[in-house]
Amino acid sequence: MIRGSPLDVPSSEQEELFIRKLRQCCVTFDFIDPTADLKGKEIKRNTLNELVEYISQGRGVLTEPIYPEIIKMISANLFRTLPPSENPDFDPEEDDPTLEAAWPHLTIVYEFFLRFLESQDFQPTIGKKVIDQKFVLQLLELFDSEDPRERDFLKTVLHRIYGKFLGLRAFIRKQINNIFLRFIYETEHFNGVGELLEILGSIINGFALPLKMEHKQFLIKVLIPLHKVKCLSMYHAQLAYCVVQFLEKDATLTEPVVKGLLKYWPKTCSQKEVMFLGEMEEILDVIEPTQFLKIQEPLFRQISKCVSSPHFQVAERALYFWNNEYIMSLIEENNFVIMPIMFPALYRISKEHWNQTIVALVYNVLKTFMEMNSKLFDELTASYKAERQKEKKREKERDELWKRLSELEISNSARD
Amino acid sequence: MDHGNGSQSQPDVFPELLHQLHELLELQRKYQPNLTLPVEDCENEVTIGIRNGSAHILRCLKVWYELPSDVLFASINIMDRFLTKMKVQQKHIACISVASFHIACKLICCDDLIPQPSDIIKISQCKCTPRDLARMETIIADKIGIEGRSRDNIPVTALSFLKLFDEIVRASRHGELLQKLLDQFQTFQHLEVIACDGVCSNFKASQIALVVFCSMIDVGVASLTPAPSVYNDVVLLIEYVTNLQDQCHIADNNFDDCFSSVLKIMSQYNSQCGVPHRQRLVWRLSQRTMKYLRPSTKLITTLPTIEEQGQHKADEE
Numbered sequence: 001m002i003r004g005s006p007l008d009v010p011s012s013e014q015e016e017l018f019i020r021k022l023r024q025c026c027v028t029f030d031f032i033d034p035t036a037d038l039k040g041k042e043i044k045r046n047t048l049n050e051l052v053e054y055i056s057q058g059r060g061v062l063t064e065p066i067y068p069e070i071i072k073m074i075s076a077n078l079f080r081t082l083p084p085s086e087n088p089d090f091d092p093e094e095d096d097p098t099l100e101a102a103w104p105h106l107t108i109v110y111e112f113f114l115r116f117l118e119s120q121d122f123q124p125t126i127g128k129k130v131i132d133q134k135f136v137l138q139l140l141e142l143f144d145s146e147d148p149r150e151r152d153f154l155k156t157v158l159h160r161i162y163g164k165f166l167g168l169r170a171f172i173r174k175q176i177n178n179i180f181l182r183f184i185y186e187t188e189h190f191n192g193v194g195e196l197l198e199i200l201g202s203i204i205n206g207f208a209l210p211l212k213m214e215h216k217q218f219l220i221k222v223l224i225p226l227h228k229v230k231c232l233s234m235y236h237a238q239l240a241y242c243v244v245q246f247l248e249k250d251a252t253l254t255e256p257v258v259k260g261l262l263k264y265w266p267k268t269c270s271q272k273e274v275m276f277l278g279e280m281e282e283i284l285d286v287i288e289p290t291q292f293l294k295i296q297e298p299l300f301r302q303i304s305k306c307v308s309s310p311h312f313q314v315a316e317r318a319l320y321f322w323n324n325e326y327i328m329s330l331i332e333e334n335n336f337v338i339m340p341i342m343f344p345a346l347y348r349i350s351k352e353h354w355n356q357t358i359v360a361l362v363y364n365v366l367k368t369f370m371e372m373n374s375k376l377f378d379e380l381t382a383s384y385k386a387e388r389q390k391e392k393k394r395e396k397e398r399d400e401l402w403k404r405l406s407e408l409e410i411s412n413s414a415r416d
Numbered sequence: 417m418d419h420g421n422g423s424q425s426q427p428d429v430f431p432e433l434l435h436q437l438h439e440l441l442e443l444q445r446k447y448q449p450n451l452t453l454p455v456e457d458c459e460n461e462v463t464i465g466i467r468n469g470s471a472h473i474l475r476c477l478k479v480w481y482e483l484p485s486d487v488l489f490a491s492i493n494i495m496d497r498f499l500t501k502m503k504v505q506q507k508h509i510a511c512i513s514v515a516s517f518h519i520a521c522k523l524i525c526c527d528d529l530i531p532q533p534s535d536i537i538k539i540s541q542c543k544c545t546p547r548d549l550a551r552m553e554t555i556i557a558d559k560i561g562i563e564g565r566s567r568d569n570i571p572v573t574a575l576s577f578l579k580l581f582d583e584i585v586r587a588s589r590h591g592e593l594l595q596k597l598l599d600q601f602q603t604f605q606h607l608e609v610i611a612c613d614g615v616c617s618n619f620k621a622s623q624i625a626l627v628v629f630c631s632m633i634d635v636g637v638a639s640l641t642p643a644p645s646v647y648n649d650v651v652l653l654i655e656y657v658t659n660l661q662d663q664c665h666i667a668d669n670n671f672d673d674c675f676s677s678v679l680k681i682m683s684q685y686n687s688q689c690g691v692p693h694r695q696r697l698v699w700r701l702s703q704r705t706m707k708y709l710r711p712s713t714k715l716i717t718t719l720p721t722i723e724e725q726g727q728h729k730a731d732e733e
Contacts, residue, residue: 156719163722202719240711241718278710316705323699332690350480356538357702363539364697367476371695373688378605381479385601 015063018054021047022069025109026076031101041105048108055115062121070116071130077109079138082145090146091231097191100147110153117160124164131161133171140175143192155195159202173218176200180222188229197238204245211250219246219253224260232272240279247286254291258283262298270311277306277317284327292330300338304345307362312355319361322368335372343369343380433584434663440572440580441664444621447571449496451617462504464614469693470495470513471612473540477517478608480539481531485604489573489611490520496617497560497571508552510542515552519562523570541698577625578607581660590653593646597636597653606632606682613681616674622664623674630657631678 025047030036055061086098100106116122139161143154162172176196183190207215223246226232226239246253261280266272280299284292306318321327331338342365350362370377453464471492478488494516498504504512514536521530533546544552556562562569582603585594607628610616616624637650661671708714 159719159722198719202721203724205721206723208724237711237714241715274705274708275711278708282710282712312702313705316701317709320699320701320705320709336688357700360539360700363476363480364699366480367473367695367697370476370479371472372690374609374691375685375688378602378609382599382601382605 011060014061015065018051018061018066019069021051022066022073025051025073028077029102029105031104045104045108048105048112052108052112052115055112055119059121062116062119062123064126067126068130070113071135074109074113075135075138077106078113078142082142085146097146097148100145100150103147103149106150107153110150110157113157114153114160117157117164122164128165128167131165131168133168136161136168136172137175140172140179143179143195144190146191151192151195154192155198159199162199162203173203173214177218177222180226184222184225184229188231193226194235194238197235197242201238201241201245204242204249207249209249211246215246216250216253219243220256220260224257224264227261227276228264230269232275236275236279240282243279244282244286247283251288251291254283254287255294258295258299262302265302270309270314273306273309273311273314274317277314277321281321281324281327284321284324284330287330289330289333293334296330296334296337297341300341304342307342308345308349312358315349315353315355315358316361319358319365322361322365328368332372335369336376339369339373339376340380344384347381347384429587430584433580433587437577437580437584437663440576441622443572444577447493447497447573448620449493449500449617451496451499451614453499453614460506462499462506462509465693466506466509467496467499467614468612468691469695470509471614472691472693473510473695474513474517475608475612477514477536477540481529483521483525483529485575485608486524486570487517487520488608489575490524490571491517492611493571493573494519494556494560494562496614498556501559510540511544511548511552512556514540514542514544515549515556518549519553519557522565523562523567541695572621574607574611574621574624574628575604577622577664578603578629581625581629581657584660585653585656588656590649590656593649593653594633596640597633603628603632606685609685610678610681615677615681619674619677620666620670623666623670624678626657626661626664626666627671627674627678631675631682633657 025044027040027044029041029044031041083098087095090097136158139154139158143151145151145154158172162169176199179190179196180193183193204215223239223242226235232239243257247257258280261276265276303318303321306314309315309318322331346362346366346369350359350366353359353362366377451464451467453467454461455464457463474491474495475488477483478485478491491513495513498512498516518530518533518536533549536542537544537546537549582594582598582600585591607625610624610628633653640646
């Protein structure tokens with residue numbers, strides 16, 4: 001083992017020492033067996049820490065020959081086949097993740113990698129020779145790690161790579177595209193969707209206007225369908241953020257987005273419905289009035305269904321839209337369209353719902369409608385009442401018909 | 417008055433109806449409010465705008481509990497008579513209006529239709545306790561002279577007159593035409609809208625009822641495609657109604673004053689703009705839902721933006 005920190009060695013030998021230590025750290029250790037080679041592991045850990053310190057301390061350490069050595073060391077440590085999940089029915093929402101055994105080393109390697117990328121001396125023109133498509137592809141595969149700490153590092157690493165290497169950007173986007181499509185349509189399994197979406201959020205935020213067609217396609221063909229996957233709760237915050245960012249960039253995307261969400265609206269999962277409603281409110285927060293006109297009818301038909309949901313959280317969340325000042329102003333502007341859609345459901349629930357919180361919220365909405373447009377409210381009340389009376393009459397006629405039929409039968413059988 | 421009910425099988429209801437009309441005309445004085453509420457906000461006193469806001473709450477409660485119009489008119493009348501006698505602070509009006517509503521329910525509805533005080537308090541968000549409400553009811557009943565639950569306490573309001581006018585005209589030979597012109601439910605709704613506006617409280621109940629009756633006939637006539645024969649009938653109907661006006665001793669100038677006030681309120685109603693006085697409602701949610709309202713509440717950090725054109729510099733972080 002080479003002793004001596006590169007720090008106390010004259011500059012001309014520093015590079016050589018640096019490379020030797022990097023090569024040392026290419027040796028990996030077995031962490032599955034916690035007792036194996038404790039001394040070796042400790043030495044490597046110290047060496048890695050030395051390397052981190054060395055690369056952080058100053059100028060002139062990133063010479064051209066260093067780049068491929070660094071990448072070799074990183075590859076040796078990071079790129080591995082991820083173990084299959086210990087728990088085949090791993091539910092990301094419920095179960096604790098299986099953490100990476102080799103984390104004591106991996107964490108320092110990741111730290112080192114980041115310091116390397118973020119160094120003042122880092123030169124993308126040299127870096128691009130070794131950080132190529134093959135390297136990025138292997139990095140992306142690691143996003144499926146069950147260990148959230150690893151994914152967090154990877155997120156930052158990939159974010160920096162995307163930032164510095166313009167030549168890799170299209171490739172990275174395409175690969176993420178593929179990962180998502182496979183996730184949505186084939187496997188419904190990938191642990192790193194949230195982290196990738198977080199990176200995408202910062203990319204979408206920086207899109208130039210007018211938006212390229214490729215980006216718009218990505219929104220419609222990938223981000224919207226991402227909503228239909230069962231484990232949406234794992235990445236919903238990041239996904240919703242991306243969607244809203246897109247809409248802030250280009251308001252004309254509102255109609256396909258809203259219609260897309262309505263198409264994938266959850267039919268059996270109430271928790272998901274509540275999430276969708278939360279996202280919809282965030283979309284409405286930024287919607288332009290002209291865009292609102294295009295989607296108000298299908299949207300409020302869905303909201304009317306949500307308000308009628310026997311699941312109290314869904315109904316509550318939908319009714320709470322009326323507590324949003326901006327949404328209220330849009331509803332008021334278009335009350336002659338929206339009120340007739342909402343009214344029957346609201347009136348019915350006021351009589352039928354079991355939950356008192358819901359009933360109180362329904363009252364609030366009805367009161368608000370009455371204040372907005374008394375005349376329309378009165379017309380709807382009158383026609384609803386007339387409908388109910390007609391229905392009761394029909395019911396009564398049906399009952400009487402059955403009664404007469406049964407009497408007829410009796411009298412016929414009496415004759416026989 | 418020539419009622420022209422030449423049909424032999426029809427009993428002569430008119431003496432009884434006219435007798436009822438004269439009774440109501442006598443009684444209406446007893447239930448006549450005389451509001452002198454300020455228009456502008458001053459020293460925390462109840463303004464006419466606040467009174468109207470309360471009337472709208474009562475209207476909403478009436479719809480909510482599916483109660484007959486009579487309850488609404490009685491509630492508003494009780495509230496207005498109390499406001500006539502007492503100078504009231506803004507903080508009490510919510511309790512007063514709900515108390516008036518409950519009194520009206522107890523006078524008019526059968527027991528199983530009367531809503532529970534705790535329920536009315538919760539739904540209307542009037543922020544008082546059932547004890548406060550009961551106390552307020554006693555105060556109001558004392559002040560305006562309501563004794564017990566006798567039906568004699570039920571106020572004579574514009575609705576009482578409107579119903580009677582409607583009955584009288586339907587029983588006459590103009591009944592068929594009236595059927596075509598007026599939708600009863602709609603007419604009552606319009607009268608409710610008038611009652612919610614304090615401007616009309618000080619008109620006589622018979623005046624408002626007649627004005628609304630006439631204006632609804634006007635609207636009905638305007639929407640008919642008049643054939644020449646119908647036109648004739650309309651003229652006769654209007655003559656008949658003018659006779660009613662005489663029976664009620666309503667002078668033309670009083671009628672006109674009331675008519676222009678009612679017209680103003682109706683045109684605002686028909687313009688379908690919102691009411692000026694909105695209730696500040698509380699929106700209460702369950703804890704579970706409050707915890708996670710929006711996806712962005714779960715978002716902890718966002719990575720720095722990467723501009724589409726341009727190198728991302730380390731020192732920009």
